[in-house]
Amino acid sequence: MHEAEPTAQLIDAFVVPTTKGAAVFVETHYCELDAETGPFQLAIYSPMVLSRGEQAIIRSRVEGDLFTNAVRNCQLGNRWFLELCMGLVGLGVFALLVAFLTINYVAIFAAIFWALPFGFGPLAVQALRSVRFRRVGKRARSTLQCGEFLPEVVVGRNGDAVARLRELWSVVESKDQFVDVMRLEHEARFRARWPAAALFYRKLARLSPGHNQASLLRRVIFKAGEWFEPDATPRLIATRSR
Amino acid sequence: MxxxxxxxxxxxxxxxxxxxxxxxxxxxxxxxxxxxxxxxxxxxxxxxxxxxxxxxxxxxxxxxxxxxxxxxxxxxFRAVGNRNWWTERGLGFVLILVSGGHWVPALAGIWLLVGHRWLRRLIGLDAGISxxxxxxxxxxxxxxxxxxxxxxxxxxxxxxxxxxxxxxxxxxxxxxxxxxxxxxxxxxxxxxxxxxxxxxxxxxxxxxxxxxxxxxxxxxxxxxxxxxxxxxxxxxxxxx
Structure with missing residues (x-):
């Protein structure tokens, strides 16, 4: 592998154990990358040596993911003031309607009351998102305008990350206990103290119910955890055998 | 590249x-x-x-x-913004139907049906991706x-x-x-x-x-x- 470019912004991809092999996930939040700071470069953390073909596949998928994310976010905050005005107009119409329905209440309006959030809610959310995430939108536009993804893949050298990854792999290498996705999630959370990996395993458990042998209650708790941490969304890039 | x-x-x-x-x-x-x-x-x-x-x-x-x-x-990625198309249009249509000649629900219905989309397009907020x-x-x-x-x-x-x-x-x-x-x-x-x-x-x-x-x-x-x-x-x- 090559050395990291001095100006490059590294995108960290981790090869972590699963029940049947290994999976690659990206921990870096694409929304925090700013193309004006420098080009993007993939840094892979893996306990085993990956062939160059595997690196190429991972790189292509991360690049596709990164730019897809940028396209999704590029409209955020673009003319955010106008978006805010639109939201306020919508709010005004909503307030007028609620006042009207309350004053002239008849039975059929009860059903309409319940439906109102579904009609007006998304418009308000759209306006709020545009204002709240205007910097994310700006970075996404800059990614599309001048974002360059370097073809060379580098070895991840962050000491903390390497240590966390080793902790996680030691779970499957010890072989003295049955390992399922939930067990790995638990180890990532408490032993490796790695929230991103824990989230990744929760996501993996949801994607593959066959791997998920935890109780219903535990699954519900995991699901609830996602609501509290909506921004941290590690992405599954590829799977491989060990 | x-x-x-x-x-x-x-x-x-x-x-x-x-x-x-x-x-x-x-x-x-x-x-x-x-x-x-x-x-x-x-x-x-x-x-x-x-x-x-x-x-x-x-x-x-x-x-x-x-x-x-x-x-x-x-x-x-054109479909991303159309996720709520049916709920907005449906509610707008229902509001016009039950308005019974009152301008407030009719206005809200028109706003949901076409109004806000038309206004967004007019001020250039929905400029599509190339x-x-x-x-x-x-x-x-x-x-x-x-x-x-x-x-x-x-x-x-x-x-x-x-x-x-x-x-x-x-x-x-x-x-x-x-x-x-x-x-x-x-x-x-x-x-x-x-x-x-x-x-x-x-x-x-x-x-x-x-x-x-x-x-x-x-x-x-x-x-x-x-x-x-x-x-x-x-x-x-x-x-x-």
């Missing part, structure tokens, strides 16, 4: 070239990117080191990627790299005499390796489909006798390939 990958799936008498699924998202986002990045850098991942003649690998990889480019041209068809602006760069998973599969099918059994086993090996796209190719071949009759969605067959013979490229020399990619594709179809 856009970094694309292309699988060279080993089969009994050659390879099946198939662009990686990431090409769909890369081409889907390309129209929104600065055209100076529209060049292609294609990495052909294959099972062993010296198997490809460079001109042929180049042509086949461009075909495989180009096929996916045309397939993904219309899969842009949908200009992407074509490479630079000479495509092709490199090849060894993939350990493909190498394992290649070795596995070499040891099985019956072709269909070998492909069925290869599909299983590919799934174990996490190579779902490769497994799909083997699944089709295990069903008795001749490599030359594979669906273009699954890949393009490159026979052994032309893989190893640099002096006999299967296709015309790679001149003007990015300017005439459409005609290249139809030419390939006719050849097969």
């Amino acid at each position: 856009i970094n694309l990958s292309c699988w060279a799936v080993p089969i009994r008498d050659g390879y099946v070239l198939r662009a990686d699924q990431s090409a769909v998202s890369l081409f889907g986002s390309a129209p929104a990117r600065n055209p100076q990045f529209w060049g292609w850098s294609i990495t052909v991942v294959h099972p062993q080191e010296p198997m490809f003649s460079a001109p042929l690998a180049r042509r086949a990889a461009i075909f495989a990627v180009d096929y996916l480019r045309h397939a993904s041209d219309f899969k842009t 949908s200009v068809p992407v074509s490479p602006t630079q000479e495509p760069r092709i490199v090849s790299e060894v993939h350990d998973g493909l190498a394992k599969i290649g070795r596995a099918i070499d040891g099985i005499d019956d072709v269909l059994v070998a492909y069925a086993a290869a599909a299983t090996y590919a799934r174990v390796e996490g190579l779902e796209q490769v497994a799909e190719v083997y699944d089709s071949l295990a069903g008795g489909v001749h490599p030359a009759q594979l669906d273009p969605d699954l890949g393009f067959w490159v026979g052994n006798e032309i893989v190893h013979d640099v002096s006999r490229p299967a296709l015309p020399p790679p001149c003007d390939e990015h300017d005439s990619s459409n005609s290249d594709l139809s030419e390939e179809s006719r050849t097969r």
